[in-house]
Amino acid sequence: MALIVQKFGGTSVGSVERIRSVARRVAKWRAAGHDLVVVPSAMAGETNRLIALAHELQPHPDARELDVVAATGEQVSVGLLAMALIELGVQARSYAGWQVKVLTDSSHGKARIVAIDGERLRNDLAEGRVVVVAGYQGVDAKGNVTTLGRGGSDTSAVALAAALEADECQIFTDVDGVYTADPRIVPEARRLHTVTFEEMLEMASAGSKVLQIRSVEFAGKYRVPTRVLSSLTDPAMAVDEEAQSGTLITFEEDPHMAMEKAVVSGVAAQRDEAKITVPGVPDKPGIAYAILGPIADANIDVDMIVQNVSHDGMTDLSFTVHRNDYPRAMKILKGQVQPHIKCRDVTGDERIAKVSIVGLGMRSHAGTAAKMFRTLAEEGINIQMISTSEIKISVVIEEKYAELAVRVLHKVFELDQE
Amino acid sequence: MALIVQKFGGTSVGSVERIRSVARRVAKWRAAGHDLVVVPSAMAGETNRLIALAHELQPHPDARELDVVAATGEQVSVGLLAMALIELGVQARSYAGWQVKVLTDSSHGKARIVAIDGERLRNDLAEGRVVVVAGYQGVDAKGNVTTLGRGGSDTSAVALAAALEADECQIFTDVDGVYTADPRIVPEARRLHTVTFEEMLEMASAGSKVLQIRSVEFAGKYRVPTRVLSSLTDPAMAVDEEAQSGTLITFEEDPHMAMEKAVVSGVAAQRDEAKITVPGVPDKPGIAYAILGPIADANIDVDMIVQNVSHDGMTDLSFTVHRNDYPRAMKILKGQVQPHIKCRDVTGDERIAKVSIVGLGMRSHAGTAAKMFRTLAEEGINIQMISTSEIKISVVIEEKYAELAVRVLHKVFELDQE
Numbered sequence: 045m046a047l048i049v050q051k052f053g054g055t056s057v058g059s060v061e062r063i064r065s066v067a068r069r070v071a072k073w074r075a076a077g078h079d080l081v082v083v084p085s086a087m088a089g090e091t092n093r094l095i096a097l098a099h100e101l102q103p104h105p106d107a108r109e110l111d112v113v114a115a116t117g118e119q120v121s122v123g124l125l126a127m128a129l130i131e132l133g134v135q136a137r138s139y140a141g142w143q144v145k146v147l148t149d150s151s152h153g154k155a156r157i158v159a160i161d162g163e164r165l166r167n168d169l170a171e172g173r174v175v176v177v178a179g180y181q182g183v184d185a186k187g188n189v190t191t192l193g194r195g196g197s198d199t200s201a202v203a204l205a206a207a208l209e210a211d212e213c214q215i216f217t218d219v220d221g222v223y224t225a226d227p228r229i230v231p232e233a234r235r236l237h238t239v240t241f242e243e244m245l246e247m248a249s250a251g252s253k254v255l256q257i258r259s260v261e262f263a264g265k266y267r268v269p270t271r272v273l274s275s276l277t278d279p280a281m282a283v284d285e286e287a288q289s290g291t292l293i294t295f296e297e298d299p300h301m302a303m304e305k306a307v308v309s310g311v312a313a314q315r316d317e318a319k320i321t322v323p324g325v326p327d328k329p330g331i332a333y334a335i336l337g338p339i340a341d342a343n344i345d346v347d348m349i350v351q352n353v354s355h356d357g358m359t360d361l362s363f364t365v366h367r368n369d370y371p372r373a374m375k376i377l378k379g380q381v382q383p384h385i386k387c388r389d390v391t392g393d394e395r396i397a398k399v400s401i402v403g404l405g406m407r408s409h410a411g412t413a414a415k416m417f418r419t420l421a422e423e424g425i426n427i428q429m430i431s432t433s434e435i436k437i438s439v440v441i442e443e444k445y446a447e448l449a450v451r452v453l454h455k456v457f458e459l460d461q462e
Numbered sequence: 463m464a465l466i467v468q469k470f471g472g473t474s475v476g477s478v479e480r481i482r483s484v485a486r487r488v489a490k491w492r493a494a495g496h497d498l499v500v501v502p503s504a505m506a507g508e509t510n511r512l513i514a515l516a517h518e519l520q521p522h523p524d525a526r527e528l529d530v531v532a533a534t535g536e537q538v539s540v541g542l543l544a545m546a547l548i549e550l551g552v553q554a555r556s557y558a559g560w561q562v563k564v565l566t567d568s569s570h571g572k573a574r575i576v577a578i579d580g581e582r583l584r585n586d587l588a589e590g591r592v593v594v595v596a597g598y599q600g601v602d603a604k605g606n607v608t609t610l611g612r613g614g615s616d617t618s619a620v621a622l623a624a625a626l627e628a629d630e631c632q633i634f635t636d637v638d639g640v641y642t643a644d645p646r647i648v649p650e651a652r653r654l655h656t657v658t659f660e661e662m663l664e665m666a667s668a669g670s671k672v673l674q675i676r677s678v679e680f681a682g683k684y685r686v687p688t689r690v691l692s693s694l695t696d697p698a699m700a701v702d703e704e705a706q707s708g709t710l711i712t713f714e715e716d717p718h719m720a721m722e723k724a725v726v727s728g729v730a731a732q733r734d735e736a737k738i739t740v741p742g743v744p745d746k747p748g749i750a751y752a753i754l755g756p757i758a759d760a761n762i763d764v765d766m767i768v769q770n771v772s773h774d775g776m777t778d779l780s781f782t783v784h785r786n787d788y789p790r791a792m793k794i795l796k797g798q799v800q801p802h803i804k805c806r807d808v809t810g811d812e813r814i815a816k817v818s819i820v821g822l823g824m825r826s827h828a829g830t831a832a833k834m835f836r837t838l839a840e841e842g843i844n845i846q847m848i849s850t851s852e853i854k855i856s857v858v859i860e861e862k863y864a865e866l867a868v869r870v871l872h873k874v875f876e877l878d879q880e
Contacts, residue, residue: 098541109545109548109556111541112544113538119534123527130527
């Protein structure tokens, strides 16, 4: 029988009734003979409530103390879920991050997991218990409580699966898997039975918000077979059926998987970005840093960065930021950067969308990019920026064309066909 | 300058505004040069909310998991209070029970403190920090979270004061000290500037609910000077004035204290008890156990127990229980005990009150009991049961006379006079 780590999000444990439903699902897997480690998030809304309290006391809460407060949400969930399991007659025991222990660095609010001591959990599993472990949190070398940041429970689950060498990490969520495109935009979108972790990584960064990108990275690094599946199905669904549901993130090395892969696996659109261009800058060493350094110093994350060849020693640098950061980024560029590098202007546009196609097959198939660009051109959609990785092509287009672009690309790459 | 442990109850930290007020009070003491360890309870209502959630999932929640959940209330408080202090420019750091660490036995829900490692706190104090420690909770030798039971934060505060050899433990509460009687019953009741811990112990068990009895025991065992004072005063009140406010629990050995003591220090009434009598039982070894054993097995606490000399080999056994436990106790006695010991009847009365006078001076002053009984007789109050300890005399009377009894006893023992 297998060792399985199951992660349930905040909505799945958002009420006493839902916690009972999660317990029934876990109990069913236990009854089928599997060893189980369960990682619930905080009850929906709880982490926000705690963080709001902190902000009432301090506009910029002390990072160490904020973690002390925020970590309690998951501690409540693990205790309640363990009770629900015990009430069903399942032996269960809960642990906070410091009890396991989940050792992290000391970056409060965005800590990284350094090591997990699985000894205690292995003993409990050997004695027949389901262990319920608080996600999102850990403890640093000095014994301070840390949290991993938003979506950290996904990362906790994958990290636990890696440390315990689990057979599978199951991420239960409110979607039933990874799709070739957003089904709300493309009704013909298909659920993928498998996706490689590299594709998943590109999809996560391309706006398909099924899994936190850090947890996907973790899954890839430690080769943890990770399955995304629905927590909205009947908890009594047969184990054999549930085990095949959702989407499994796999590794390319499996030749069977690679052979049956299509060129393109999915299309995604991201609409919460803004484009910024610094035109006519001298094409000399240090210029990109002079522009993006102050942006990074202001803790603004930059997504796409594009710089083309220069003409007459001058070039243009363009990049995208989250739309919320756009006003701040423009202020920094006009106030600090423009006077310093003496560029002639800084321009920007909030009404853009980034559309990406992702697929492992692109590596060996020439012409994918050309096909994408031709398809968009035929629809009269102008491409403003292009950026590519080995398995992804992203373009920036006018926002109003985002849905149309996704639909036509989904069709031209035959993603609606099995 | 002194090392002071300050404890604040749930009402005192019941909102963001109140937490700010506590922080201002602590900051004031810190500014006066004192080293401070602060123990806040969970925000008012929070522990009840968590326990209610647990009961929804399990009618009888698993004791270990209930502690995991219930302990989070104080963890939130310490983080928020530390933030409020930092916002005021006071260096502060919070600790949960396991971080200190507060080592307890493994009796979940009613754990006893075994040891406190003050090393970490001493280092913080030496570096000029205020330390904020979660009350009510600890960790057992195996690393499981434990709680001390209701009112446990008082005990945590006194235990921390003992471990750190603090100069004083200040219990901030919604009354401004210990009174000679309940001021709502006796308007002339005076606040005691000092009270011995033995008197305090008897007062606590006699219904004067200022401090949890366990914390008083702890204060006595480790000779921790403990002061009960008001959290409702202006937080900006001068430190010198606040230091003299409230009531200080002292130790008899101080000859100055002993000399100025009155015979009787206080009068208290307890109205939530019920009286049970098992009349006509054989006066033979084992009979008290035969009656009270099944009561104890049902986890019903017994307060007074009275048995008088026997006549013709028969005697009566009477005792009091909490009024909530009365129906259950009667059922056990009539159903299990009466058939077994073959007594002729079991009688009971819920409409009683216990009135007690407490005073260290009683030890050496004959006639105190006589004076009490005469005073009650003069008011036509019949005494149903009598029980005495070295420094306390308790009587059970008809409930409707409780307030009258407290008033006349307060007067006859001249408690209204300094």
